[in-house]
Amino acid sequence: MMTSNHHDHDSSDSGRTEGGPAGSGGAAASDVVYSTANEERAVAGSAGSISGPAGIRSAETERESANAAWLDDFTIELRLLEVSGSLIGDAVASAGEFLEDSGTTAEESFGSAQRYAAELDLPAVAKAKTNEVLLMSGIGVIGLVVLGQTAFPLAGGDDGLVVRVWLLVSLVAMALILSLIPRAIPVLLRARSRPLVLGMIFAGIVFGGAGPVLLSVWQGQTVLFTVPALPVAIAAGILLVVPAIWNQVRHNLSDDPILEPGAEPDQRPSLGSRLFIVVTNWILVFYGAVSIVLVFVLYPDNQ
């Protein structure tokens, strides 16, 4: 036995009038504390209207909905930190358990969701996995757009791909968006409850995007330069196919569901969800192939 135990009894006898469970009290003991904490809070919270149980109940509902919103924020913050679904489920359930037991608000007990998520310091499963998927899909889209552009000159027996202003603007915009999205997602998710910030971001996009759009409208058809169509088509085809193969091999598109503690993950995802993943992964390639075939078949000279 340690001296701290002795001190334990001293202080709880003299300092506290309402008993709390010391040490590993069971569920029954904690329930006593829970109701005591509730009463204390109701007394402290609404000095004027402490008498009716309705007041306590509405304060309780308010606390529960605030805590639920906090737990949602906490989940998102852990997702942004690339924590695995099962660890997120565990951490969220732990926080929920503590809030239930203590009868406190999440802000009070845990502070800001963003800081608490960082302080827990849970391991990230695959750092930047989401970014990798985004980058790969974006490259695939760029490949598809360029391939589509080469289809017409190739089908018409023309060797040169004419690059016009609108095509260049679109490609640059796509590359920009692609590089900004990983940074923008956390900002947007955190701003979802702040309309002012969202409004400013929206205004920024509108004003920032107006220039290139107007340029495309007025000068879109201006020819900038001509490049050989076949090599560009081959390169674009590679850009289109490689991300799909990459995602297929690395199983990047497999989802990582948030699991409640004790819940077993499905060892083998259902046929439907596996099919969905495969189709999602290859849909761009399929679309690109169909477009090329249609352009070649339907091109006026080839009919």
Added chain:
Amino acid sequence: MQPKSWPAEWMRAALGLCVLRTLAPGPTYGYAIASALESAGFGVIKGGTLYPLLTRFEAAGWIAAEWRPGAGGPGRKYFALTDSGQHELSDQSGQWKLFATTVHDHLQKGPAA
């Protein structure tokens, strides 16, 4: 007699060891640990202070966690000292005792003349 809350630096230094000691009698859960520490005179221990500590100890292998289903509720996560946690507790307790004695003696006697 007892201050309402201890200086944060002292709490940071002592809390980990005290949490381990709270787990010594047997497996227990988050709020029970916080309550036990509060009863012991440490003041209110917030979940935001306690759980990062428990997560670190779990990662270090000093404690093991297990979810036990509650009666109709979501259940509770129980933490138990592992063998390595027991060792850590007795090691750190011994060291802390030495440290506390050193501080105490120094405060009593002042620097050796």
